Amino acid sequence: MTISRRSVLAGAAAAPVLAAAAGSTASAQTRSASTPVHRAPARGFRVGVGRSDMTGPVAENGMMGYSQFDQRAEGLHQRTRVRAYVFADADDNRVVYTCADTCMVFQSVHDAVLARLAERYGTLYTEKNVMLTAVHSHAACGGASHDYAYSLATLGFQPLVFHAEVDGVVEAIVAAHDNLAAGTVSYGRSELTNASVNRSRVAFDRNPQRDKDYYPLGIDTAMRVLKIGQDGENVGAIGWFPTHGASLTNENHLISGDNKGAAAYFWEHDVAGVRYLDGAAGFVACFPQTNTGDMSPNLDLKPGHGPTADEFENTRIIGERQVAAARQAFANAQPLSSTTVDSRIMYLDMANQVVDGKYTPDGQTRRTAPACIGAAMAAGSTEDGPAIEIFSEGTRNPMIDALGGIDTPTPQWLADAQAPKLVLVPVGLLPPDGWVPHVLKIQIVRIGDVYVVGGPAEFTIVSGLRIRRTVAEELGVPLENVIFQGYANAYSSYCTTPEEYEAQEYEGGSTLFGRNTLPAYQQGYARLAAAMRDRADVPRGPAPRDLSGFQPGFAPDVPADTPVPGRQFGDVLVQPAARAGAGTQVVAEFVTGHPKNNLHRSGTFLEVQRLADGRWVRYADDGDWSTKFHWRREGSSASVARITWDVPEGTPAGRYRIQHFGDRKNPDGSVAPFTGTSGEFEI
Secondary structure: OOOOOOOOOOOOOOOOOOOOOOOOOOOHHHHHOOOOOOOOOOOOEEEEEEEEEOOOOOEEEEEEOOOOOOOEEEEEOOOOEEEEEEEEOOOOOEEEEEEEOOOOOOHHHHHHHHHHHHHHHOOOOOOOOEEEEEOOEOOEEOOOOOOHHHOOOOOEOOHHHHHHHHHHHHHHHHHHHHOOEEEEEEEEEEEOOOOOEEOOHHHHOOOOHHHHHHOOOOOOOEEEEEEEEEOOEEEEEEEEOOOOEOOOOOOOOOEOOHHHHHHHHHHHHHHHOOOOOOEOOOOEEEOOOOOOOOEEOOOOOEOOEOOOOOHHHHHHHHHHHHHHHHHHHHHHOEEOOOOOEEEEEEEEEOOOOEEOHHHOOOOOOEEOOOOOEEHHHHHOOOOOOOOOHHHOOOOOOHHHHHHOOOOOOOOHHHHHHHOOOOEEEOHHHOOOOOOOOOEEEEEEEEEOOEEEEEOOOEEOHHHHHHHHHHHHHHHOOOHHHEEEEOOEOOOOOEEOOHHHHHHOOHHHHOEOOOOOHHHHHHHHHHHHHHHHHOOOOOOOOOOOOOOOOOOOEOOOOOOOOOOOOOOOOOOEEEOOOOEOOOOOEEEEEEEEOOHHHOOOOOOOOEEEEEEEOOEEEEEEEOOOOOEEEEEEEEOOOEEEEEEEEEOOOOOOOOEEEEEEEEEEEOOOOOEEEEEEEOOOEEO
């Protein structure tokens, strides 16, 4: 059947973290003017920071976020990285926080990371005190999920992606662990009004006036920053702000961390200089999401539009605006008065929650329901454009065929429980055990006076606000001390308020467990917060399922490489022009092998090199904003790498060249590296 797309309509702040008077209904201007009261901590923190490369295959791999079959990687704009932070108090209570330049953290990755940490550290880092999050880049590699609904567009599970993500996260945590030392943590806030727009204003406006008054612009403008120091030096920052990682459109085929990956790069690059390494060296900054479900960076409410009509320029601008706001909050940050570190988790079966009337809009006991996808979800969103294909009737997909199809009927009781959603596919009932997760981890971690609340979905701004209020009330702390963190530990599509759900916009159609999804989460978080307040344990809840035993994948095999006829691997097909200047683009093309032969994780596919003191030194590589690595197939088994360098302002004059690092697969399956070097050119 054909489903028409539903319509989607369209500065300065002191650190308010400790302000007990921060009211939940105050305007953004009033909240930001709150004055904290500080007292000197009796005992300090230990902190550690780390970073690693988690870039997966940059060619012939499905990309994650838009659910478009034809959005397959054809190169690399910026390497995707993961940043890790370890916080410990005087009693050696610890929490680990990571932020990855990927679309989602899936339960599969969460479980594999925890298993690796257990092998290395025993019970030091566990599911209780480790929070894994993602920036929600729609330009990242897909295929790491064991939940079938999230791997349909990637034609199944992709081991190269999975292992790159798991290895990267573990390496970053190990680096942060090894970097642990006496340190300081401060908290600041600023306002950012020109990096997001509400893409579902019709649904937002259905909320009670109290909620709308908290967000008078219809967007969440808060940039909340943790400032992390060691021995008098700034070593890290975490800057929470909600805007979708969708500045790059579904027409883009280059792997990238989108606007938040760019923001992290810009800040780290500015602090550490032109060259920084992974590991614990230098300044480590990340830009995680919060309640981002209805927040778009496409300010004109069209894919790739706003503030300009150039998707890469928009990515840069939205990234730089986040950096500017984060720097302001960083400068205003005040030391935390408490140095306590704590954490709590619980698993909820979100398909079968009985919700007390305390948390429902009508005061009646309600239930959640098995997961269903609504027609509004399949129709697409402002970010996606019309018609997400993966559940469209008539679409042939070997992954769907391998799982037995999607023709499971929706029983009437489930249709009633999901109303007014028009159920398209009851994904929670599809064999062998549902295609989305239903046992999901919720988490609260405490870092001094700040409480980070992790949720496994895309929560709208009012959904996040209500959870923050629930947690703050149970803990007896100011609302501003509670930060909501979406995209944490697992992924289960969206979470709207019950009022927003009634509108059945894209976000409501994607709220899997029905109208009472948010009240069920609020009830769970209230239990977690009460346990943390009382220093009590809380039951873990049901175990999440393990689907690792059956993970079909239908990505094409990479054949043995052959060079372009008449050429050898590493040969230069297109030489750079002899002269270039700031604002121009340098181009070189090389005979190459398939990028899947070697991901070059923690390495590079290219270097722009400058002649200095008689030797060639790296000036930029494929992690930098100014470079792009394009791959294309020639014939059935030959490959060409096109490398571009947009020469930045301030580039020093001199002699330059481009080197390409590739790998070829031989007929016997072995892989051999090679290097190609362009001619020299003058800047």
